[in-house]
């Protein structure tokens with residue numbers, strides 16, 4: 551695939567015309583369109599998600615959260631799962647973490663099937679209460695290292711000191727979480743995750759509960775940590791802006807149940823691109839890929855609203871909105 555690649559997801563027959571229009575859209579974007587039906591899974595990939603459907607079963611019904619999603623993540627990728635609320639992003643992340651088994655398909659890490667959680671995959675959540683409140687910052691960071699017996703006590707202490715320093719909290723190593731701001735708690739969670747030196751760092755909307763300025767700062771800090779450590783990141787967000795800033799590759803999921811709609815390379819964008827014409831144009835096109843009738847004029851109030859929200863000064867990220875006009879009916883609907 552070329553440097554600027556868009557990989558469209560598989561479409562069933564009723565949606566072929568939609569696919570054709572999306573291909574036009576991709577060409578307008580000057581992006582190459584890959585063959586959608588080529589299954590994900592090149593041998594070089596660190597993580598392979600292959601045809602993964604995930605169902606929640608309750609007594610009354612079955613809720614399909616994702617439908618046959620496939621993608622590859624390579625070492626050092628900053629891979630973003632982008633989609634509207636309820637499209638199954640968190641579910642997919644939990645499945646990669648090993649908390650939820652797929653109903654069909656499989657997830658391979660380094661060629662081995664993921665069947666349970668492990669220290670090679672660490673999750674940073676959105677919630678500020680992910681840190682045990684009775685432990686100091688230092689003990690919080692050391693805890694998973696010791697509990698997983700990944701390293702001995704001295705190595706755990708050294709790693710904790712290193713990563714606490716990297717997130718700028720050395721002076722707070724001996725305080726408890728309730729003495730920290732929301733942003734500081736998230737920094738501790740990031741230090742704790744990085745100290746584990748996982749094969750894949752999973753982040754589920756880690757900055758969504760922060761104010762706009764702190765969120766921007768945290769995005770900046772995450773990117774500079776990545777510059778230094780080059781970890782492999784899978785990052786969930788429903789903000790187009792955040793996806794473009796944080797990711798080098800973006801998987802766009804359709805509304806519930808989530809299917810891979812397209813994959814976009816976004817390595818050319820960073821915090822400095824915010825507000826630029828290219829950035830805004832790509833954000834608008836991603837929005838169209840997510841929600842709008844392909845090739846159709848912008849739905850009043852949606853794309854336009856995003857364009858406005860992307861102007862400098864509106865720094866809270868661009869929340870995706872429920873489409874006013876949904877993309878064609880999906881050919882499967884177990885239950886919603």
Ligand SMILES: Nc1ncnc2c1ncn2[C@@H]1O[C@H](COP(=O)(O)OP(=O)(O)OP(=O)(O)O)[C@@H](O)[C@H]1O
Pocket residue numbers: 606607608613614615633634635636637638639640641642788806
């Ligand atoms: N424990 C559960 N039991 C039943 N259904 C669930 C459960 N958890 C999630 N779901 C359903 O699965 C679908 C996907 O949910 P999920 O939280 O993965 O979406 P999401 O894209 O992460 O949404 P958000 O951005 O709002 O967090 C939704 O329809 C949701 O209602």
